[in-house]
Amino acid sequence: MKIDQRQLAFILLGGMAGYTLVRGLLNIVFGDPPLIIVLTLIVSAIFGVATWLYWRGWEGARMFAATGVALVVAFALPLQQQSIVLFTPLAFAVAITNTQWVAGIGLAMIVVLLGRDLLADGMLNSVYADIGVLASYLVQVAAFAAARFSLDTARIEAERNAAQAQAAKAEIEERAVAIERQRQELAEQNQRQQELLELVSQLETPAVRIADGVLLAPLVGGIDSRRASKITSRLLELVHERRVNLVILDVAGVPVIDTAVANALTQTVRALRLLGCRVTLTGISAQVALTLTHIGIELRELDVASSPQEALQRWMSEQSTVVRNQRSNLN
Numbered sequence: 001m002k003i004d005q006r007q008l009a010f011i012l013l014g015g016m017a018g019y020t021l022v023r024g025l026l027n028i029v030f031g032d033p034p035l036i037i038v039l040t041l042i043v044s045a046i047f048g049v050a051t052w053l054y055w056r057g058w059e060g061a062r063m064f065a066a067t068g069v070a071l072v073v074a075f076a077l078p079l080q081q082q083s084i085v086l087f088t089p090l091a092f093a094v095a096i097t098n099t100q101w102v103a104g105i106g107l108a109m110i111v112v113l114l115g116r117d118l119l120a121d122g123m124l125n126s127v128y129a130d131i132g133v134l135a136s137y138l139v140q141v142a143a144f145a146a147a148r149f150s151l152d153t154a155r156i157e158a159e160r161n162a163a164q165a166q167a168a169k170a171e172i173e174e175r176a177v178a179i180e181r182q183r184q185e186l187a188e189q190n191q192r193q194q195e196l197l198e199l200v201s202q203l204e205t206p207a208v209r210i211a212d213g214v215l216l217a218p219l220v221g222g223i224d225s226r227r228a229s230k231i232t233s234r235l236l237e238l239v240h241e242r243r244v245n246l247v248i249l250d251v252a253g254v255p256v257i258d259t260a261v262a263n264a265l266t267q268t269v270r271a272l273r274l275l276g277c278r279v280t281l282t283g284i285s286a287q288v289a290l291t292l293t294h295i296g297i298e299l300r301e302l303d304v305a306s307s308p309q310e311a312l313q314r315w316m317s318e319q320s321t322v323v324r325n326q327r328s329n330l331n
Helices: 005-029 034-055 061-076 084-096 099-121 131-204 225-242 259-274 286-294 308-330
Strands: 208-211 214-220 246-253 278-282
Touching (some): 005 034, 005 061, 061 099, 208 308, 214 225, 225 259, 246 259, 259 278, 278 308
Parallel strands (some): 214 246, 246 278
Antiparallel strands (some): 208 214
16 A cells, blocks of 8 residues: 555644643643643644644645644753753654755754743753754754655655656557557558459459350450459459359450460460350450461460350350250150
């Protein structure tokens, strides 16, 4: 359990109020001198009032208690005999006040003691007027003030370190939030990019269902290895999903069909045939056919038609023949 400076001061004030009250009551029970009883009860009252004021939020209650007790001790101590009680207010001031109040209370007590001595007989004859005793007392006050100064310095340093740690923690949390936000933005950008790539892939290889089980795929523009791979993947996906029996590849919009394009088309046809799908190539112009002949490319593996309409009519005719044969077999 961590106790802060305010809680410690409240505990000390309340504890001293209770202790001095009990001590005063015991003095009454044991018949101690009336002066001791009165002074003890006065100190108890000072601590009690200070505790109540501090509980109400008045920070000056700590200085009020330390100063009141110091003055009571300074006015009550005998002048011809040293007493360790003289240092009790200083120790209490170290616990709940600050460096300036510790030094001020120590000096105020010796001033009161010397003032009492001077008022008594006009001369400084008390034990506290002795140079050695006075010097020793001042050294003790300086030691108490130094101790409080060390506590204040350590507390300020601890508060500074805590503030820096809190600021560092807040900065780390802010950076973590920024990183998470950037990650989400990148994920969204990647998602949008993937969607765009899929859209581009669909636009690169449009496919239209023109009959039951028949898919027309008109190819437009140049075809390289990357696009050939995309075309193959796209057509394989469509054939599998739509249970296509015939794919008509129309290359009328392909400006150049060379060795690479012909090989790519051949690979696409082979892949589609593995799914049980027939492929017909249409749209080969006379100029393209002449170019393929000159460079020695033969499309013997490909089923070729002059146009998509011819390929569709051929397919429909074949299907009609298959149906008639099946009926005749049944009869």
